[in-house]
Amino acid sequence: MxxxxxxxxxxxxxxxxxxxxxxxxxxxxxxxxxxxxxxxxxxxxxxxxxxxxxxxxxxxxxxxxxxxxxxxxxxxxxxxxxxxxxxxxxxxxxxxxxxxxxxxxxxxxxxxxxxxxxxxxxxxxxxxxxxxxxxxxxxxxxxxxxxxxxxxxxxxxxxxxxxxxxxxxxxxxxxxxxxxxxxxTPSPQNFSGATLGISDVKNVKSLFVKNTLVKNDEIIFGENVDHVKIYGMSGQLVKTIVSSKTNSINVSDLPKGNYIVTGTIDNQSVSQKIMKD
Missing domain, CATH: 2.60.40.1260 (Lamin Tail domain)
Incomplete structure (x- = not known):
């Protein structure tokens, strides 16, 4: 057409x-x-x-x-x-x-x-x-x-x-x-969120992600985190945790590779690169 x-x-x-x-x-x-x-x-x-x-x-x-x-x-x-x-x-x-x-x-x-x-x-x-x-x-x-x-x-x-x-x-x-x-699973992305995956780490707090090299299918956070989202390096949203504050998430459904994890701590948006091995 x-x-x-x-x-x-x-x-x-x-x-x-x-x-x-x-x-x-x-x-x-x-x-x-x-x-x-x-x-x-x-x-x-x-x-x-x-x-x-x-x-x-x-x-x-x-x-x-x-x-x-x-x-x-x-x-x-x-x-x-x-x-x-x-x-x-x-x-x-x-x-x-x-x-x-x-x-x-x-x-x-x-x-x-x-x-x-x-x-x-x-x-x-x-x-x-x-x-x-x-x-x-x-x-x-x-x-x-x-x-x-x-x-x-x-x-x-x-x-x-x-x-x-x-x-x-x-x-x-x-x-x-x-x-x-x-x-x-529904994974809505807006105008700004779609480009986050190709951005570098920003607003990283100490121990946001404790195990940036993920070996056991679980991401461990240093603090309770709200609104967790995981992006591939091309910017595609691959996982969303809709529930309330959490200190860990299971990522057994994601293949090995590099990702950017985002979330909110004390109303501040944070993100950090990880590698799943």
Missing amino acids: KKTFTILGVVALFATSNAQVVINEIYTGGGTAVATSVYKYDFIELKNIGTTSVTLTDAYIQYTSKTGVFTSANSHVIPTITLAPGQSYLIQEGNAGSKGADLPVTPDLVGNLALATITGKVALTSNATVLTSPTDTNVLDFVGYGITANQFEGASYAPAPSNALSISRTSGDTNNNSADFATG
Whole structure:
């Protein structure tokens, strides 16, 4: 499909099979009245998966139900944004409910779309024109999720999210929702957080991480830490601990390699490099 971007201030129109700014993650279980809801709000995360900076001007998020028709009432504008390669943009959607926590990072935009939990359709478009299909010329990216979604990119729909799980892009964009997305733990990243993983250590307190060489699948902190997040060195958020203060976390689910651990101690943000062996 044709993708329209403003790149470094120059408008570029080109046909491609792959989008550069994509819908990277969708969480739809926010605010439901069940204990398995992770967060109070739904969210949509955009990401620049290309190699050049991209500016979106007057782009829109459009949403409808599994077999619904898109309308202007179920859409909202995105303020002009410029995303560097690897950078994300977090849009909080829906209304707070009785279950779940606030999003662990500050959203870059607050919308009002209440996304259907199991099946629906979300699109990123270059303008406000109401779309009719995933191949419309103003569609930058399109995700039909859940088994009963009647529109999607490629051969089939993306898997269904749930109160406990989001759907996230597995790698790039092949314009095939079923191949490009998988379910997993919700891991929202905002505009600033997406670049933390390529930054160096900052605000390190004594004994923030006691064992910066992790050999036994457990990170030990010198003090109780809130809001722990772990980033890969490319900036991808790979693990979030939503619970309250802790002095250790298990990382047996992470492969060997280098990471940056972030958290909050006495309301101060801290981060430190570690190596898992």
